Amino acid sequence: MGNQRGIDELLGLWRIWERGDPLPQGKTKWRDVFAQTLHIRRWGIEETLYETGMIERWRDLVDPVSPGQEIHCQIELFYRDSPNKRRETETAIRALLAEIEGAELSPFLDIQEIAFHAVKVSLPAAQVRSLIDALDSGEDELGIQLFKFPGVMYFRPTGQSIVTLDDGPGMDIEFPGGVPEVPPVAAILDGAPNLQHDALRDRLLFDDPDNLLAQYQPGERKHGTAMASLVVHGELQHDQIDPLPSQVYCLPVMQPNPAARDREEHFPDHVFFEDRIERAVRRMIEGEGETPAQAPTVKIINLSIGDPERPFLHSPSPWARLLDWLSWKYRVLFCVSAGNYLGGINVGVPNGDFAALPDDQKIERVLKCIDRQLSHRRLLSPAESLNALTVGSTHTDSAGDYERGQRMDILPNEELFSPVCRFGHGFRRSVKPDVLFPGGRQMFHVPALDNEQIVVPDTGVRAPGQKVAWDSAQEGGNAKAAFTRGTSNATALATRSAAKIYGVLTDLKEEHDEQIPDELMSVLVKALLVHGAHHKDRTKDLLSKALKNGNNSRRFKEVVARYIGYGPVDIERVLACTEQRATVLGAGEIHENEVHEYRFPLPADLSGRNDWRRMVVTLAWFTPINPGHRNLREAKLTFQPAEKWGEVPLKLARVDADHNQVSRGTVQHEVLEGRSQISLYEDDGHILLHVTCKPDATVNLDYGIPYGLAVTLEVAEGVDVPIYEQVRAGIRAPVPVGAAGGNR
Structure with a gap:
């Protein structure tokens, strides 16, 4: 229904539904959609002016004592695939501006890669005042064509102040x-x-x-x-x-x-x-x-x-x-x-x-106050x-x-x-x-x-x-x-x-003579920057005490992530390993439906022990975007073990972010812990991790997707297991870059 006829038909069906009449034969599939719908209307003033807050801002700006005042704003246009259609829209906007003695403040900006088409304009205050008066009086038909032109998606403010800092002399240093x-x-x-x-x-x-x-x-x-x-x-x-x-x-x-x-x-x-x-x-x-x-x-x-x-x-x-x-x-x-x-x-x-x-009690009260301010x-x-x-x-x-x-x-x-x-x-x-x-x-x-x-x-x-x-x-x-x-x-x-x-990373490349491609360095940095993050127990306890209730208890991990994301970053954990902590890195480009397999060696001395352990796995990537698709993200990457986390020798379970939520962006960061007895495994014990790539906002992915992967295994300080040395010894290449085998 991507045309005017389709819109007319949809509105007609909606009016039939609102009256309570049966839908025509062949259109009954719309019943389930309409049953979940509050209202259907054409795109108009409600979207272009009210939802952006533009009307209220104009009320504050328009000075009735200064009728010659100019009001500046940004007009964002629906993005048309055809360059000719976009030029036609520009011509129409210029004509509508001329009708009310408005003017362009800037050339039209047209960035195809992000589907953005807009112009900065100056409007006479008298015309803006006329619009406000018409809306306040409940008039059905607006006299100024610019404000109801179907090519306009939004009117938005322009000339924003971005940062403000207090003044002060400062101190000598x-x-x-x-x-x-x-x-x-x-x-x-x-x-x-x-x-x-x-x-x-x-x-x-x-x-x-x-x-x-x-x-x-x-x-x-x-x-x-x-x-x-x-x-x-x-x-x-x-x-x-x-x-x-x-x-x-x-x-x-x-x-x-x-x-x-x-x-x-x-x-x-x-x-x-x-x-x-x-x-x-x-x-x-x-x-x-x-x-x-x-x-x-x-x-x-x-x-x-x-x-x-x-x-x-x-x-x-x-x-x-x-x-x-x-x-x-x-x-x-x-x-x-x-x-x-x-x-x-x-x-x-x-x-x-x-x-x-x-x-x-101060913390609990303030957390509840902030929760009420989330909108x-x-x-x-x-x-x-x-x-x-x-x-x-x-x-x-x-x-x-x-x-x-x-x-x-x-x-x-x-x-x-x-x-x-x-x-x-x-x-x-x-x-x-x-x-x-x-x-x-x-x-x-x-x-x-x-x-x-x-x-x-x-x-x-x-x-x-x-x-x-x-x-x-x-x-x-x-x-x-x-x-x-x-x-x-x-x-x-x-x-x-x-x-x-x-x-x-640069030092590691030189030390181990590894050839991490330059175009993969930034995405590997992205993975490592998140890799040092986790939810601290005290923070989770405070948030739970203040905010957890019967309505959100089953999705409380999402509530926590809304406030702290993947958590505060301990950068020192990223920059250096210890005897009880080892980090292994990977990076590569992956294509649609490929699987890159990584083999993480397990320390021999950890076999059969009953020590607390933590594994952190972070996958980050850069995705192309499709601004014409509601999902936007073209590439969805994920990692998972070859078997379930609870079935790997370390017997791990997720402790931080929700396992569904971590797959919605371009970083999958999982913190897993285990406390039960570790399974016995041979000297070559390992965990296999699979990185996969699927299309999201596209039918087919035409590019290789750059990604970085970081995996850390640790036990508590003082535990007499040389994690770092034994993991290092189990890696065939000191800094594994690219897939360590697997299907391509």
């Missing part, structure tokens, strides 16, 4: 000098940093094709400076300075807003996120026009920004689809922030009573991207003791997520955020009155939090630091960790 000699592995797309800051001087490969740095004044480069500081150095601690050995490529994509009171950074009204990000990545890796590739060695791209006007609902945004396509095309990993929620939290009791509660705490676009790693933040930092002042910690547990974090699920209820990294302890202001119940976040630059390089307008501003918090920080630390993992 000393940084050692140094010039990294290794080409960049990580990149940052953000606001412009202070290139002369002592923490960053000579450590960034800065590229500014649009000359955005020139638009900043001293003290306005806070977010870009902070993100660069965290990627390069991590949290700043006086006794631990550990800069990355490689440069970090930095290209500004935001700029100050001269019309805003605080000149906060934003994307201007005439600029598409999608266009600026696509150009930046293409320039970085492929080159732009006559300009050669500026940083072709980059494997990880940090994106600590999101669109506050586009929380994730049901379908991935164009920005998210863009990251999916770029990740697939260039084989790069995007680390994307889940987003922050800076609204107040109603703790449900007067502040004086809340302050007197024991910590566990307002959805991920911010592009955090729903399938191929990207979405990063949430834990409520922890390295700041140590601090002056409390008129602030309080409403969630006093550093293993939990930050109380300002946003949460999943992702597309098709996949695991999002993927992982958590430290985002700083987030304090809240103590209300002025004891009977107040709403608390709001403190966004100042005092401890606690994560100490970062700070752009200050004061004299000596190139050696300042401040404390900040949030998922932006957590994402920058994830990017830094990914760069360190890349360094370890």
Whole structure:
């Protein structure tokens, strides 16, 4: 029914059903569909304006005292497969704009690979006011054709402010000098940093094709400076300075807003996120026009920004689809922030009573309050991207003791997520955020009155939090630091960790003379970045006590994953093995209906023992996308043992994420444990793992799908089983890359 006639027929059948009349012969199959349907209508104002929040935003913007005011917005169009049809739609939009004396702010943007067709426009306030009046009066027929043109999918806001940080002078800090000699592995797309800051001087490969740095004044480069500081150095601690050995490529994509009171950074009204990000990545890796590739060695791209006007609902945004396509095309990993929620939290009791509660009761109460806010705490676009790693933040930092002042910690547990974090699920209820990294302890202001119940976040630059390089307008501003918090920080630390993992992989390649193809390095980094994640028992207990009930008890693993994804990452577990822990890696390209078989050797001394053991298996891949299909993801990869987990010699069982949910994205991460007696096995005992590939949003997969695989086996520290040595001895190749045999 993909045409007008089909739509008319469907609506006719629906009207028959609504009247209670029998459906015509041959159409009775629709009964089951209609029985589950609340309403069917043509696409119209409800979808184009109300669901996007555009009408309410226009109510706030339209000033009846200034009839000559212009209202800017973005018009997203239904994507037509035919280029000629798309040009016809553009011609029609221009004509409809001319009818109401509107204008284009930008050329039409047409990105076929993500099915995105849109234009930025300026509308006369009088016409917008006329629309609002007509809707308020209940008129059935709108007089302005643009607002009911069938080619329009959505009207959306434009010119969003993306990040806001409080002002403050910062504190003095000393940084050692140094010039990294290794080409960049990580990149940052953000606001412009202070290139002369002592923490960053000579450590960034800065590229500014649009000359955005020139638009900043001293003290306005806070977010870009902070993100660069965290990627390069991590949290700043006086006794631990550990800069990355490689440069970090930095290209500004935001700029100050001269019309805003605080000149906060934003994307201007005439600029598409999608266009600026696509150009930046293409320039970085492929080159732009006559300009050669500026940083072709980059494997990880940090994106600590999101669109506050586009929380994730049901379908991935164009920005998210863009990251999916770029990740697939260039084989790069995007680390994307889940987003922050800076609204107040109603703790449900007067502040004086809340302050007197024991910590566990505070935590339980706040978790329930946050659970009631979930509809307002959805991920911010592009955090729903399938191929990207979405990063949430834990409520922890390295700041140590601090002056409390008129602030309080409403969630006093550093293993939990930050109380300002946003949460999943992702597309098709996949695991999002993927992982958590430290985002700083987030304090809240103590209300002025004891009977107040709403608390709001403190966004100042005092401890606690994560100490970062700070752009200050004061004299000596190139050696300042401040404390900040949030998922932006957590994402920058994830990017830094990914760069360190890349360094370890490079060393392994050289040490073992292994030839991991360059195009597989980023997807292997992706697998390893998730590999160090797991659900901590204390976190699960707190969430269960506060949120588990009869309605969600059977799917409570999904509830936990909504808040913490696969869990906080212990990066040190990824970067090094111990005597009681061994990690084996694999990577390759797999085609449709192939099976890649991996043989994981079991330590001989573990046979027949009764020790606790844990196996962690992580499979990550980059998928091509089909934006015309409701599933979007073209490639579905999975791993499973040749026999059931409970039947392998180690007798393992899943302990963290739901086994169905882990198969909905592009990372399958399984944590398995065993406590019963291990089966006896011979010296060559092993577990066979099968990696398979099936088409999802396509009939046939025409490409090899890049993937990375990591498998870790461990026992408790102090157990006298040399896991590392015996696993290593059982591997025919020291670093198994590609399938260790099997069907291809």
